[in-house]
Amino acid sequence: MTLKIAHFLNENRPSTPCLVIDLDVVTARYRRLQDSLPGVVISYAVKANPARPVLEILNAGGSHFDAASIYEIEDLLALGVTPDRIVYGNTIKKEGDIAAAHAHGVRLFAFDSEAEVEKLARSAPGAGVYCRIITTCEGADWPLSRKFGCELDMAHNLLLMARDLGLDAQGLSFHVGSQQTNPRQWGHAIKRAAQVFHSLADQGLELKMLNLGGGFPVRYRKEVPEIEEVAAAIMEAMRREFGDTLPRMFIEPGRIITADAGIIQTEVVLISTKNYDNGVRWVYLDVGKFGGLAETMDEAIQYPLATHYNGAASGPVVIAGPTCDGADILYENAGYSLPLDLKVGDKIQIGGAGAYTTTYASICFNGFPPLQAHYI
Numbered sequence: 001m002t003l004k005i006a007h008f009l010n011e012n013r014p015s016t017p018c019l020v021i022d023l024d025v026v027t028a029r030y031r032r033l034q035d036s037l038p039g040v041v042i043s044y045a046v047k048a049n050p051a052r053p054v055l056e057i058l059n060a061g062g063s064h065f066d067a068a069s070i071y072e073i074e075d076l077l078a079l080g081v082t083p084d085r086i087v088y089g090n091t092i093k094k095e096g097d098i099a100a101a102h103a104h105g106v107r108l109f110a111f112d113s114e115a116e117v118e119k120l121a122r123s124a125p126g127a128g129v130y131c132r133i134i135t136t137c138e139g140a141d142w143p144l145s146r147k148f149g150c151e152l153d154m155a156h157n158l159l160l161m162a163r164d165l166g167l168d169a170q171g172l173s174f175h176v177g178s179q180q181t182n183p184r185q186w187g188h189a190i191k192r193a194a195q196v197f198h199s200l201a202d203q204g205l206e207l208k209m210l211n212l213g214g215g216f217p218v219r220y221r222k223e224v225p226e227i228e229e230v231a232a233a234i235m236e237a238m239r240r241e242f243g244d245t246l247p248r249m250f251i252e253p254g255r256i257i258t259a260d261a262g263i264i265q266t267e268v269v270l271i272s273t274k275n276y277d278n279g280v281r282w283v284y285l286d287v288g289k290f291g292g293l294a295e296t297m298d299e300a301i302q303y304p305l306a307t308h309y310n311g312a313a314s315g316p317v318v319i320a321g322p323t324c325d326g327a328d329i330l331y332e333n334a335g336y337s338l339p340l341d342l343k344v345g346d347k348i349q350i351g352g353a354g355a356y357t358t359t360y361a362s363i364c365f366n367g368f369p370p371l372q373a374h375y376i
Helices: 003-012 023-036 052-060 070-078 095-103 114-123 152-164 184-201 227-242 255-261 294-299
Strands: 018-021 041-045 064-067 086-088 108-111 128-132 140-142 168-173 178-180 209-211 248-251 262-272 281-285 314-320 329-331 337-339 347-350 372-375
Touching: 003 018, 003 262, 018 023, 023 041, 023 052, 023 227, 023 255, 052 070, 064 070, 070 086, 070 095, 086 095, 095 114, 108 114, 114 152, 128 152, 152 168, 152 184, 168 184, 184 209, 184 227, 255 262, 294 329
Parallel strands: 018 372, 041 064, 041 248, 064 086, 086 108, 108 128, 128 168, 168 209, 209 248, 281 314
Antiparallel strands: 018 262, 140 178, 262 281, 262 347, 314 329, 314 337
16 A cells, blocks of 8 residues: 555545555556566556546556457547557457447457458458467466467468458467466467467468567565566567567556556454354455455455554454355455454455456445545
């Protein structure tokens, strides 16, 4: 938690649960990425946190944007983002939404299937397109494999098909998985992408761009590679596979830009035990899976927790949300401990919560309102 956030909480005492974002951290993370990967196009993944203050900062900094829907595209355009800085990066799009984006001036679209190429050729004639390839996502805490991408031979054929249908077949993309903790995974994916570049060059199609996706990790409960280490691994692999003639490179960071900028402040609603024997406390918070913490599914993203009981004795806990749903358990097997003196009404700060929280929050499930957010 930054001093700026601590001061805001102290002075304003907002009702809980609430997300508080320090916009200075957003700016600093964006600039750090720019410094680490000079010349690489930063295309912010809007889905991570689409709040207007965040988008305004990144737009002013010259960022490009990766949009997952026509709604995100329209929000970006309303902010004054020019369409040449918007990529429609979702491989699953309604044809009407493709046509609408194209009419707005968006000219770069992702695909990973024959049917999507056909839709693009009909509704975005002449547009730039790129094909997403499958990656294993090993080492990622939040994998993105299986649902997206295609195998290399299919990517090869689909790009030829796109060219033959009048589209501008520009290149490839991949995503090594969100919260990727192994920098070498980018190298493996780059090597696979280079194979398609080379095979298509042999058939007269020179690809000119490679979208390296997102996945830059942030520190939750364990140490992760720094931005600079991931950037160095990427550039080493790019030079190894492409030599001195590098394609235009994109990255699609989301979590790395906004996660550490925010904390969720939550209140302890109930502390209980289930029997007289094991003593494990159940701590129920006023925020849970349905209030913005969906990434705790399978205990995948393990947020750091802080209380005002610094250094006090602690004991094991199960942490759950407030809803009448049995799935609303955040952590049962991840080894969380909280102070033994913790009591109902105490506040807990959930760190690293600036990404993938407000947009995951349900609307009035059990009657609870959406997660409130403050941008400072």
